[in-house]
Amino acid sequence: MDLQRLFRRFLGRNKEQHFEDDEQYQDLIIGDEILTGVRECSQRFEAMKPLLDRYQRTFTTLDIGANMGYFSFRIAKEYPAVAVMIESRSNDGLLARACDLNRANVVWLRCRITAEELEKLAKVEHFDVLLVMNFLHHLGDKWRLAWEAALRMADHVLVETPTDVGACGQQYLSEINTEVERNASHILGTFARHTGKGHSMLYHIVSESQKKLIRPYWVLPKDKAFRDSRVMGQHDLRINSNFSEKALIHGDRGQQPPWVPGINSMTYRALGGAYPRAETIRTWASKLPSGPDMNLWNLILSGDGLSVIDQHGNHESLLWDYLP
Numbered sequence: 001m002d003l004q005r006l007f008r009r010f011l012g013r014n015k016e017q018h019f020e021d022d023e024q025y026q027d028l029i030i031g032d033e034i035l036t037g038v039r040e041c042s043q044r045f046e047a048m049k050p051l052l053d054r055y056q057r058t059f060t061t062l063d064i065g066a067n068m069g070y071f072s073f074r075i076a077k078e079y080p081a082v083a084v085m086i087e088s089r090s091n092d093g094l095l096a097r098a099c100d101l102n103r104a105n106v107v108w109l110r111c112r113i114t115a116e117e118l119e120k121l122a123k124v125e126h127f128d129v130l131l132v133m134n135f136l137h138h139l140g141d142k143w144r145l146a147w148e149a150a151l152r153m154a155d156h157v158l159v160e161t162p163t164d165v166g167a168c169g170q171q172y173l174s175e176i177n178t179e180v181e182r183n184a185s186h187i188l189g190t191f192a193r194h195t196g197k198g199h200s201m202l203y204h205i206v207s208e209s210q211k212k213l214i215r216p217y218w219v220l221p222k223d224k225a226f227r228d229s230r231v232m233g234q235h236d237l238r239i240n241s242n243f244s245e246k247a248l249i250h251g252d253r254g255q256q257p258p259w260v261p262g263i264n265s266m267t268y269r270a271l272g273g274a275y276p277r278a279e280t281i282r283t284w285a286s287k288l289p290s291g292p293d294m295n296l297w298n299l300i301l302s303g304d305g306l307s308v309i310d311q312h313g314n315h316e317s318l319l320w321d322y323l324p
C-alpha cells in the first residue's frame with residue numbers, strides 16, 4: 001500500500017501543506033509501512049520494551065494523547081496486550097483508518113479529555129501500563145490533578161514532558177518535570193526534541209498508590225443507573241496485580257476469576273469510543289448469550305471482542321438501551 005497516497009487521499013492535499021498548519025507528530029504505522037513524523041518514535045519504544053517484556057500475561061495499556069497511535073499499535077502488535085488510546089484529533093480520519101488497517105487489538109476513545117474526567121477514569125479503570133507522554137502540559141494549570149489521577153490508575157506510569165523553549169505550555173514544563181522526577185523510580189532514556197536543542201527524559205514510576213476501583217463502572221447523569229445508590233456508593237474492589245497475574249478481590253465475594261484485559265464498555269461510551277466502531281460492538285453484542293444481568297457495564301471491551309463479567313446480579317437487562 002502506498003502510504004503517501006493514502007495520506008494525501010485522507011487529507012485531500014499534499015503532506016507538506018498539511019504540516020504547515022497541523023504537524024504529523026508521530027510516525028504513522030499501517031501494516032508493515034511507516035510514514036515518518038516529526039518526532040522520533042522507535043527509540044522511545046525501545047526504551048519501554050524491557051518493562052513490557054516482563055509481562056507473562058495479557059496486559060492493558062492506556063496511552064493518553066496517543067496522536068497517531070504509534071506506541072499503542074506497536075504494543076498491540078508485538079505483545080499479548082489490549083492497547084487503549086485517548087486522542088482528541090482524528091487527523092482527518094487517518095487514525096480511524098489506521099485502526100482498521102492495522103488489525104491490532106486497540107481501543108480508541110476519541111475525546112478531548114479533561115483532568116476531571118481523568119479523575120473519574122481512575123475510579124473505574126485500572127491499567128497495567130499508562131503512557132503519559134508529552135501530554136500533561138496540554139492541560140495548563142490542571143496538570144497536577146491529571147498527574148495525581150494518572151498515578152492512581154496504573155501499576156506502571158511512563159511519563160515524558162518537553163524541556164525546550166519551542167514547546168507549548170512553557171510555564172508548566174519545569175514544575176511538571178520537577179514533580180515527575182521526584183516520583184520517578186527509573187529513567188528509561190533521554191531523547192532529542194524536534195522543537196529545539198533540548199532533550200527530554202522518559203521516566204518510569206512504579207505506582208502502588210491505589211490498587212482498587214472506587215466505583216464498578218462509569219455512569220452518565222442520563223443513565224437510569226445514575227440514580228442507583230449501589231452504583232454511586234463506595235465499593236470495596238481491591239486489585240491484586242503483578243507481571244504474571246491480575247485479579248479483582250470483591251469485598252463480599254472474595255477473589256474473582258482472572259481479570260479480563262480491556263476496558264468496561266461504559267467507559268468506552270462515556271469517553272467517545274470510536275474504535276472498535278459502534279456497529280462492530282453491536283454485532284458482537286448480538287452474539288452474546290441472553291441472561292438476567294446482561295448489561296453494558298458487565299461487558300469488557302477489547303479491540304477484538306466483548307467479554308462478559310460479573311453475572312451475579314439479578315438485574316433487568318438493559319443492554320440494548322445502553323449500546324453505543
Ligand SMILES: C[S@@+](CC[C@H](N)C(=O)[O-])C[C@H]1O[C@@H](n2cnc3c(N)ncnc32)[C@H](O)[C@@H]1O
Pocket residue numbers: 025026039064065066067068086087088089111112113114132133134135138160
Ligand atoms: C505532543 S503530542 C504527543 C504524542 C505522543 N504521546 C508522543 O509522545 O509521541 C500530544 C497529543 O495529545 C493530544 N492531546 C492533547 N490534549 C489532549 C486532551 N485533553 N485529550 C486528548 N488528547 C489530547 C494531541 O492531539 C496530540 O496528539
